[in-house]
Amino acid sequence: MLIAFVAPSIVLLLLINLYPTIYAASESVRNGTLATVGRFIGFANYSSIFSSSAFWKAAEFTVIFSVVGVFGSWLAGLGIALLLRDRVAVPSVFKVLLLLPWIVPVVVSATSWNWLVATPESPLPQLAHFLGFHNALFLANPTLAKITVCVFKVWISFPFMMMMMSAALTSVDKNVYEAAQIDGASRWQTLRRLTLPLIARSTYISWILMTIFCVNDFPTIFLLTGGGPVGATTSLVVLAYQTVFEDLQTGTGISIAFIMTIALVLVSVFLYRQIRKVNIAE
């Protein structure tokens, strides 16, 4: 009877998510375009992808971007949540202000970061120049561009982690800290042996969600660097987009997206089971 409650959501999910995935699977073994359905060509798309260096470069950057995005934003978010937990004046004001990077549309923040770093006359390169680092071209040097994009992602994402960690920390019973204090635990020991295990489940879930957000992220990278310089910051999502909509190689682009999809689904089903285990263990 309750099927009526879930039916609309299932229809939407089938149309917006499942249908495209199946279509992508069938299109990945054809040589179609955006306008025509192509011929069956077997695994030619896949073999050309796996032998292309651009794909492996993009896969590598996707991993770097996600690892830095997840752990960078977690460390920043947890650190701030811990700082805000006690003895700070007006913590709620800080919390709201620090949410801004997450709330502000990424188009706006990317525009702003462009102003901050893009040209040699921008404020940050000027600051670097003043500090003795000449010609710090944040978006033109491949390594610096990678770092800049990762920092931008951490800047956008840490408020999400701060919210998750703050919520987890408030549910921790204060008495355990008094007990630890009485036993003479140091601050580091308290954090390492008490706080972190007590918020382990939330931490784990926030890592999983953030991994999905990072791997799937398009605008953060595309708006800041467009995937450049010379493809240094091209992630798999950006590569799939460019292959389909700029190079007009629909089959290849869809195959890239489909490989990502398979990898993500496998990883997330595995992680989903893990969460449930953590849940039972607690």
Add this chain to the structure above:
Amino acid sequence: MSTADTLVQAPAGTRDRTLDRTGAVRIQPPRRRISWMRTGVMILITAIVLVPIGGVVGLSLRPALGSNSNAAITFANFVNMFSQTQVLTWLRNSLGVTLVTVLVSVAVAAPAGYVLSRGRNRLVSSYSLMLFIVQSLPVVTAVIPLFILFAKIGLVDNLLGITIIYVGSTMSVSIWMMAAYYDSIPVSLEEAAWMDGCSVFGSFSRIVLRNSLPGLLSTAIFAFLLAWNDYLVALVFLRSSSNFTFAVGLESFFQQNSTNWGLVMAVAVLMMLPPIIIFAVLNRYFSIGGLGGALAGR
């Protein structure tokens, strides 16, 4: 500062000694004392984090390129943007798309979340797993086939088309958020209603929904942010500038006028105002903390 204060504060380094000296177990009251050091660190962190956003506001108030005004602050950019850009069209399109997304996704997620919260059987578990898998599917994988499909039925370069996609992409998280909120409402209320002969639909609409305003608002805020802030879907699907939402409008304007920072940033300020206002007003309702429980507790 008196000795009593120092004892109560008991900084980490001195704790062992104080304990040895007193020798007894001291249960301390929660320390509400404000540390100006910590507050100072927080002010510094917040200031650094907010530089890019402050920059947007600051630049929008600066005189435009080539104008001979020497004023430190001017609102000329905000006046000019209405004549020099299609900002009103973008605003109207974005507001329409976002409001419809919010209404539909809340209407669909509210009952679905109820099943996720109260249901305890295999079907509900597989539904929950399906939501999780769907959430992990890359948007870009969905966008390419949908573009081909929507091209056939005239939904490319159409605001209805992107609205459907937005509603679809809010689904998983919206349903989790609603379920997380329902989890906090005791089942006994509904059970009492059932005893009195109320149907499941009746108890849901009369008891559960009526007590779920914070959950509904939280979900609405999430859907609002997703639709208002999206760039990828709008970039792929919207072709003519009269259909642009704010995200693609601002980006295309920025590409053409990247040196006229004042005007670009004035448009940017207008684009970030609605989400900020909504958060400022409804912040206390927004919670993603329960998300973990909703995800894991099935």
